[in-house]
Amino acid sequence: MTFATEPPFRHGSPERTAVLLVNLGTPDAPTPAALRRYRAQFLGDPRVVEIPRVLWWLILHGVILRVRPAKSAKKYESIWMPEGSPLQVWSAGQATLLRGYLGERGHPVLVRHAMRYGNPSVPSVLDELKAEGATRILLLPMYPQYSGPTTASAWDAVGEWSRSVRHVPEFRFVNRYHDDAAYIEALAQRVLAHWQTEGRGDKLVLSFHGVPKRTLLLGDPYHCECLKTARLLGERLGLSREQLVVTFQSRFGKAEWLQPYTEPTLIELAKQGVARVDVMCPGFTADCLETLEEIDQEAREAFLEAGGKEFHYIPCLNDSHPWIAAMADIAMRHMQGWPMKPADASSLEAQRQRALAAGATD
Numbered sequence: 001m002t003f004a005t006e007p008p009f010r011h012g013s014p015e016r017t018a019v020l021l022v023n024l025g026t027p028d029a030p031t032p033a034a035l036r037r038y039r040a041q042f043l044g045d046p047r048v049v050e051i052p053r054v055l056w057w058l059i060l061h062g063v064i065l066r067v068r069p070a071k072s073a074k075k076y077e078s079i080w081m082p083e084g085s086p087l088q089v090w091s092a093g094q095a096t097l098l099r100g101y102l103g104e105r106g107h108p109v110l111v112r113h114a115m116r117y118g119n120p121s122v123p124s125v126l127d128e129l130k131a132e133g134a135t136r137i138l139l140l141p142m143y144p145q146y147s148g149p150t151t152a153s154a155w156d157a158v159g160e161w162s163r164s165v166r167h168v169p170e171f172r173f174v175n176r177y178h179d180d181a182a183y184i185e186a187l188a189q190r191v192l193a194h195w196q197t198e199g200r201g202d203k204l205v206l207s208f209h210g211v212p213k214r215t216l217l218l219g220d221p222y223h224c225e226c227l228k229t230a231r232l233l234g235e236r237l238g239l240s241r242e243q244l245v246v247t248f249q250s251r252f253g254k255a256e257w258l259q260p261y262t263e264p265t266l267i268e269l270a271k272q273g274v275a276r277v278d279v280m281c282p283g284f285t286a287d288c289l290e291t292l293e294e295i296d297q298e299a300r301e302a303f304l305e306a307g308g309k310e311f312h313y314i315p316c317l318n319d320s321h322p323w324i325a326a327m328a329d330i331a332m333r334h335m336q337g338w339p340m341k342p343a344d345a346s347s348l349e350a351q352r353q354r355a356l357a358a359g360a361t362d
C-alpha cells in the first residue's frame, strides 16, 4: 500500500468546504461497448448483486455482458439528449445550480457531482476536490431513500479512495432525506404544477425503483422509506388511500423483488376501468433510463394497450427551483459547525428570480 505524495502541510493555508452529489451512473455513450463497461462495474458490485462471487462471475460474463447490452443500448438511444445521457445532464445541472444557491445563502462552497459507476467517477472527483483545497466534504446522495446497493455502495467508493490518501478530508455523509419536508414539498409542487395545466388523474401512481425482496428481509430500510415518502406526499396532496398507488419497477433477474410491480399494476388498473393515471417516480431525483424509457415509454404503452385512456408522466425533480432549494436546505443542515459566512435571508427571493432567469424551472 502506498499513499499519495501531498504538498507539505502548512497552518493557515486556505481550507475549503465542498458538497459532492453522488448518483448511480450511466454509460458514456448509447453503445453496446459503453454499456458493457458500465454494467460490468455496476453489476460486479457485491452490494448490487448479493450472490456467491464465482456463480455471479459466470452469469455476468456469460449472459449479461454479452446478450443484453445491445438491447439496452437501443433503449438508451431512445432517450439520449444532444448533450448526453439524461442522468448525466441533469446531475451536472443540479450541481451548477446548487453551487449558486449555497453561495447566495452564505456558503461559498465547491459543488460537484460524481457517479458511483461510470464517469465522472467518485475517486476522480475526490482527487480534484482535494487538489482544489477541499478539507471538508459533504456527501449528498441523489437517492432520497437509503439502500445498500445505492447509498452504502457510494460510501464504499469514498472509503476505498480514502485508503490511498495521506491527509483524508473530514467527511460527512447524508444517508437519507426520504421524509425531509422540503423534499416532500418539491415533489408536491411538481404534481400540483402538472395538475394545474393537465387536470387531475383518477390515480396518482408513485413508482419506486425496486430491490430484491430478500434485502428487505435482511434488514435494508429502503422499502420502509419509500412507503413513508409516499404517505407524506399523499398527505400533503390530500389524497385518499384509494387515490394513491405505490409500486416498484425495474425488476432485474429471476428472484422476487419488492411488490407490487409497476407495469402489472398499471395493466390491472386499466382492466379495472381506471381511465387516467398520473405517474411519478419520487425515488429518482433526475430523469434517466428507468423513468423516461421504462415508465414514460414502456409502462405507458402497457397501460394504453390494456384499455387505459390517458397516461400522464410527471417528470422527476431535475432542475426545479423547489428541489434545488431543498438540496441547499439539506446540505446546510448537515454542514452545521463548519466555517461559513452568515446567510443573507433577504437575498433568497432574488436568488429565486436569478435561478429562474438562468433556466431553472419553478
Ligand SMILES: C=CC1=C(C)c2cc3[nH]c(cc4nc(cc5[nH]c(cc1n2)c(C)c5CCC(=O)O)C(CCC(=O)O)=C4C)c(C)c3C=C
Binding pocket: 024, 025, 026, 027, 035, 039, 047, 048, 049, 072, 085, 087, 143, 147, 149, 150, 209, 210, 211, 212, 250, 252, 283, 284, 287, 288, 289, 290
Ligand atoms: C433510485 C434508486 C435505485 C435503486 C435502489 C437501484 C437498485 C438496483 N438496480 C439494479 C439494476 C439496474 N439498475 C439500472 C438502472 C438504474 N438504476 C437506478 C437507480 C437505482 N437502482 C438508476 C438511476 C438507473 C438509471 C441509469 C441511467 O443510465 O439512466 C439498470 C439498467 C441499466 C442497464 O444496463 O440497462 C439495471 C440493470 C439492481 C440489481 C438493483 C438492486 C439490487
Ligand SMILES: [Fe+2]
Binding pocket: 209, 250
Ligand atoms: Fe437500478
Ligand SMILES: [Fe+2]
Binding pocket: 250, 289, 290, 294
Ligand atoms: Fe429498467
